[in-house]
Amino acid sequence: KAGVTQTPRYLIKTRGQQVTLSCSPISGHRSVSWYQQTPGQGLQFLFEYFSETQRNKGNFPGRFSGRQFSNSRSEMNVSTLELGDSALYLCASSPSGSRGGYGYTFGSGTRLTVV
Amino acid sequence: DAKTTQPNSMESNEEEPVHLPCNHSTISGTDYIHWYRQLPSQGPEYVIHGLTSNVNNRMASLAIAEDRKSSTLILHRATLRDAAVYYCIPYRHSGGGADGLTFGKGTHLIIQP
Numbered sequence: 001k002a003g004v005t006q007t008p009r010y011l012i013k014t015r016g017q018q019v020t021l022s023c024s025p026i027s028g029h030r031s032v033s034w035y036q037q038t039p040g041q042g043l044q045f046l047f048e049y050f051s052e053t054q055r056n057k058g059n060f061p062g063r064f065s066g067r068q069f070s071n072s073r074s075e076m077n078v079s080t081l082e083l084g085d086s087a088l089y090l091c092a093s094s095p096s097g098s099r100g101g102y103g104y105t106f107g108s109g110t111r112l113t114v115v
Numbered sequence: 116d117a118k119t120t121q122p123n124s125m126e127s128n129e130e131e132p133v134h135l136p137c138n139h140s141t142i143s144g145t146d147y148i149h150w151y152r153q154l155p156s157q158g159p160e161y162v163i164h165g166l167t168s169n170v171n172n173r174m175a176s177l178a179i180a181e182d183r184k185s186s187t188l189i190l191h192r193a194t195l196r197d198a199a200v201y202y203c204i205p206y207r208h209s210g211g212g213a214d215g216l217t218f219g220k221g222t223h224l225i226i227q228p
Contacts, residue, residue: 045215106158
């Protein structure tokens with residue numbers, strides 16, 4: 001059974017640019033969540049999507065956005081990149097997310113470096 | 116969100132049992148207790164979760180105190196591959212404004228050969 005796939009694995013962008021990260025959940029999982037991990041702040045929740053609708057959102061500025069497609073694949077976009085956006089971005093999937101009794105399966109992440 | 120307290124680090128020997136404690140005295144009655152671990156250079160990995168009763172799976176056992184203010188993750192026979200940061204996370208499955216999993220600093224488990 002394929003796990004959660006995140007692409008690309010590594011990315012280098014310049015301040016002010018925008019970036020799109022992709023996540024393919026486990027087949028049959030309808031919930032996709034995104035997290036940011038930095039050495040200073042640890043793992044922080046960005047948002048959760050279920051059936052193409054954003055269900056929950058963490059405390060991040062509007063520059064961080066996402067969407068989910070009908071096949072449950074999800075993309076995350078960060079506009080006007082800042083140096084502080086350098087982080088490991090993790091995607092997690094589950095059958096029903098926050099309204100089910102399941103755990104989450106995480107991908108290996110996309111390492112974003114902003115220069 | 117319920118606050119959790121975990122030891123910063125613990126050390127154990129290979130092939131011995133490991134008991135990882137977590138205090139969550141402000142846990143809500145509807146919060147499950149999730150445990151995840153993160154190996155170096157990898158995303159977090161789900162370990163186990165439970166509500167009131169003790170739970171077992173192929174990876175570990177979860178012992179939940181009767182008053183639910185604390186829990187213990189038990190690795191029955193530690194291997195070098197179990198060296199990781201372990202996170203205890205109270206989590207409400209009812210949705211509707213839930214803030215996702217709230218990761219604290221976790222316990223850094225060191226396994227000695």
